[in-house]
Amino acid sequence: MASCADILRSEFPDLDGELFAYVTGILHGSGADFESVDELEEAVGELLREVSQDTKDDGAIREICQRLFNTLQLDDGQAQRCSQVLLDAPIQLSQITDGYGDASTDLLPGLLLKRGQTSTLCSVSQMVNAKKLEKAEAKLKAKQDKRLERDSLKSSGPPVLEEASASQASSKKETRMESSGKNKSYDVRIENFDVSFGERVLLTGADLNLAFGRRYGLVGRNGLGKTTLLKMIASQSLRIPSHISILHVEQEVAGDETPALQSVLECDTTRESLLREERDLTAKISAGRGEGTEGARLSEIYAKLEEIEADKAPARASVILAGLGFNAKMQQQTTKEFSGGWRMRLALARALFARPDLLLLDEPTNMLDVRAILWLETYLQTWQSTILVVSHDRNFLNAVATDIIHLHSQRLDMYRGDFENFMKIKEERLKNQQREYEAQQQYREHIQVFIDRFRYNANRASQVQSKLKLLEKLPVLKPVDKESEVIIKFPDGFEKFSPPILQLDEVDFYYEPSHYIFRSLSVSADLESRICVVGENGAGKSTMLKILMGELAPVRGIRHAHRNLKIGYFSQHHVDQLDLNISAVELLARKFPGKTEEEYRHQLGSYGVSGELAVRPVASLSGGQKSRVAFAQMTMPCPNFYILDEPTNHLDMETIEALAKALNKFRGGIILVSHDERFIRLVCQELWVCENATVTRIEGGFDQYRDILKEQFRKEGFL
Template identity: 45%
Template sequence: MSSIGAQVRKVTTAVDPIVTDYAVGYFNHLSKVTFDAVQSKQLDLPAEVDFVSALLVDAGAQKNSIDTLAKNILEQLSIQLKENQAKLEITGDTSKRLLDVNILKSHNEKENINASLNILGVNGSDIEHTGRKMETRVDLKKLAKAEQKIAKKVAKRNNKFVKYEASKLIDEQSNEDYDSFFLKINPLEFGSAAGKSKDIKIDSFDLYVGDGQRILSDAQLTLSFGHRYGLVGQNGIGKSTLLRALSRRELNVPNHISILHVEQELRGDDTLALQSVLDADVWRKQLIGEETKINERLKEIESLRGEFEAESLEIKKLDNEREDLENHLLQIDEKLVEMESDKAEARAASILYGLGFSTDAQQKPTNSFSGGWRMRLSLARALFCQPDLLLLDEPSNMLDVPSIAYLAEYLKTYPSTVLTVSHDRAFLNEVATDIIYQHNERLDYYRGQNFDSFYTTKEERNKTAQKEYENQMAYRKHLQEFIDKYRYNAAKSQEAQSRIKKLEKLPVLEPPEQEKSINFHFPDCEKLSPPIIQLQDVSFGYDEKNLLLKDVNLDVQMDSRIALVGANGCGKTTLLKVMMEELRPISGFVSRNGRLRIGYFTQHHVDSMDLNASAVDWMSQKYPGKTDEEYRRHLGSFGITGTLGLQKMQLLSGGQKSRVAFAALCLNNPHILVLDEPSNHLDTTGLEALVDALKNFTGGVLMVSHDISIIDNVCKEIWVSENGTVNRFNGTIYDYRDYIISSANAAGVVKKH
């Protein structure tokens, strides 16, 4: 006879999978109780079966098929309960033991270690249905979710869209530990997943943010397994919300597809960096913990056997338990081999090294790292887990150029599906196999295209749509003019009526969507005589024995376009502060023109803003001397137009706050712009505006950036910070990237999966 799960799934193909899974779990729960419980009226078996049957019919299953199913399952459960009772009389109650693999073996459809342990813990709760109360171990949250899914199914049959409220996306991980959250999203399964498709196809869903604003309407999401998708669109369009909805299975992603989302920094504690990456694979961690407990119990059983006679009932109980434990231990060992658990530490160390963690840094506690480095740890943990669906939200924002190069190479050989939100063109050109364009409450697919080809195709589509719209408008105008002229002319009235019918049959075209254009403008500055900024044999350190910079000889001129690159922590920001005379060198000289004014943009600019004030009020307090109208006009030159300048800055997006910071640094009319990670938070439109403004600026530019596209478009000179000094690099930013990759390959850091 086939298993209960197989019987249920056979007749519920039209039912939502989560409802089917719930029904299978419920029936499997019933199969674990004893016949004695039924006889003593603690459990009304026919009522339980009727309850689940009604649930399946409501969810869309055929009533005749469910009636037959219910009859078969009732017979099968009766037999199973008698067998359970017979074994209980011999073995005794094992519910409070460490493990009882009889229970694990009874639900091979979906064996979840945590769920099994919960079942063994005898944690009962009361649930009321069919007009009475009963004691059960059924997951109440899962029941509530199943009921919600049924309601949505009914709504969909009534031609209503399914709505997934993103207001539920309050960070669940802040309320529960990482392991619990991981297992909640990705329950551990035994048995092979072979034959199960890992493609994702979600039809006709709406997505809302917490205030009721709709960001997707009747959308379709299709992700083919093994493809790497770049999700692009303007700031505030809802890309991150879509990723969070997927990461929490708010959208209907099949349960056998594992998901991991990199969106927040790791919480620091005393765990070593390397161990924190190993612990990120909760499945491996749980299995190793189970393996240890089982081996301890097996040793305990062996010692207990010597205390009883060979044929005693106690020996039979111990033998039953040992057999069950050994069978489960075999399952665990097979799963660990499948995961290549023995290679885990070497793989984790390689990933950390590629993301900038030295061998020594890997042995430091996570609470010793800054927020940026903890974000890298979060990324390393995700790469180590290798989920079927990896979700990345602006991963390049937390990385330097060497680490971005490593990540791009790593992802190019990633064996599963990647969906990344990014505005870094070079990164998307390297990584993406497909682009998803989110706009106007919909998702458009550009298959087989990286960012550059997507952008070209999108522009061509827009031109074609605009031309088609203009042609139709001209044709409509021509018809309407004829109708207006001859409608009441007896000789031409028949022709006029014919044109009226033509006009009525024309499809109504909407004007093509026009993206908002943004222009940045840095004010012109007067020329200065050299030297503007010059460093001669400069060395710096907080003590002479540990120099951060040594023998630096560089200069910045009025026409300079310089990119300063290198690994995080190698002294780039220190060099900027020495050049701006915020730090004094231990040796050497810094020469500056006495009239020089510097505009300094820091990647932590938001920390210095009063977010409770409007942009106009904040600028008038920090840079007084202008009227509100002048501040608004100046903000307008950086895309902060209309009432945006009068809103509290906490209501602005990250990109809009960056534009306010750019506007502010220009108020002293600088000769040199020193920019530390200027591209963070800017969308494609903002990045294009920044590139154009920097090209047209009449002063000099020195930027620290990880964005290869901006560097390539703006900078003519590359400075590389490494090995305790800074030198000019002979080549382009792409030459430097190739140099980084070749160095990583030589060190064996970038490897095929």
């Protein structure tokens, strides 16, 4: 069988020696990493098309790539036959072509050109797309590194979870501007980049342009890579100018002896450094150890502190903490005294106080109650620098976002305006694209009818040829790629029960006798109830749910539940209840043994966890996909009453809408805790406000509750 070198020589007899070395270098060095002909074609196919100068069509190039792939796969040991005329390393064409602007035509003697041709800058730049080559090299290197890591760990322990990676074509112009220090813009431009998670490609050839001072909402289905994209930006895996400060609110603040207010103030490193130096100099002067220059330096420090308004920093930090729910006492508590949810709030407070040039937020409303969300919306509306926020809260995006970025089909689409405007424009775009596609299909059919009719008519030969050329020149339009509809269905467990179904009567409850969570609490629900519980974090919402379920016993009073009542419970910490090391199918099999794999798959499929997702380790799923697994597990026994604690956290908007529809169709009772305004309006008919150690039913529903919060803000000076 012919070697790779033989194939290249026979198919491209005029291929330049250096380019021949480059291609064979890729094939030889990365042959074991090509798992399909598609990957090989992605690496060298575009290059072969360009050097063939249109003498070979896509089908011919594909056939050549298939022959090369077959040769490499025949025998790994014989793959070294492709190593003829190898250089020590692949040629970095982007570095060679960096001097084009200097008109140095002697830099590329004969490279990429047929023998005997004159080297010209125009022909070289047209024949090779250096950015594509760099991206191909980056992908191959990443794949090789992963293979080496995988091989080294095969015999040393359990499999390692997949990791995200990014590759980006370099811009010599931006590199020169960065190194020279001339780039002073705070706009973020990331062009022609790819992002992958393990073997899955999340983005390809994407562009992201963030204008300074605008607030961008990043939306898209669960599992498409929104959180991964934020991590790639924050880790600088995608290039951002070094003078732009980035802060990603991702991890909770570590618990130590630092008071919450001081933890926020420490984010201003300039202020902290000046204050520390001021204390040291003052101590030196007081101890008589000065050298005479301390007074002048102190004057400089005081001037700088005044310039940055250091004296106003504690008040500003306190306002941010108060808005996020930290009262005066909590602001003085040490960070180790707070739970994980409150430490995440503290991380958000630190980010808001630090005021980075680019603030990255991933589902910030998940950790907040309705009051804190309303405050955050108001605060971010006056934010001066750039925000990129992932959120599935439509009302939050409508209040905050000036632009929407839609991640779908491995690309990013930009839309001006809030979320509602995005939905209107997107729908209109899809309609226009479909109309354009259908119109072109009709036009193509009309031309084809003429061609078929007169194909063998000598008198019409010229017209047929003209029509054929016209068909070839028509752009290839694709039908609209509509996202599949999300469908969720809760199995009915409805039975006619005589009341009372579920109630608490004059219940008192506390964890410590000195602090009552509830006093004389009396509430009730039936199989037709659609109740939402709201209130500030720490007011006792989750505690009341646990009392209703019987997980916590009242200190005084009575809990009554009908003997046939079957409650399904969704915890806001549902991920903690899942075994992350096994697949979703195995999870259900262990929890509910005795059924077939097909039955488990059908149950998971009802919540959008189908195909390969169902057999992947749960740990590798996105937050929204884990939530769907938890729903599948919760509904398996067919409960007739659901108690849901923050069920929309991590779900994308389409799934939230589907969840609302499913709950409305469910024939049974529902009590839920939620901060998602739209979800509450879609599902709930009653609103219970948890505060002051009791629960109050608000007749005016969510509108009245929102008005109450706004009035509180006005009294507290937030609005």
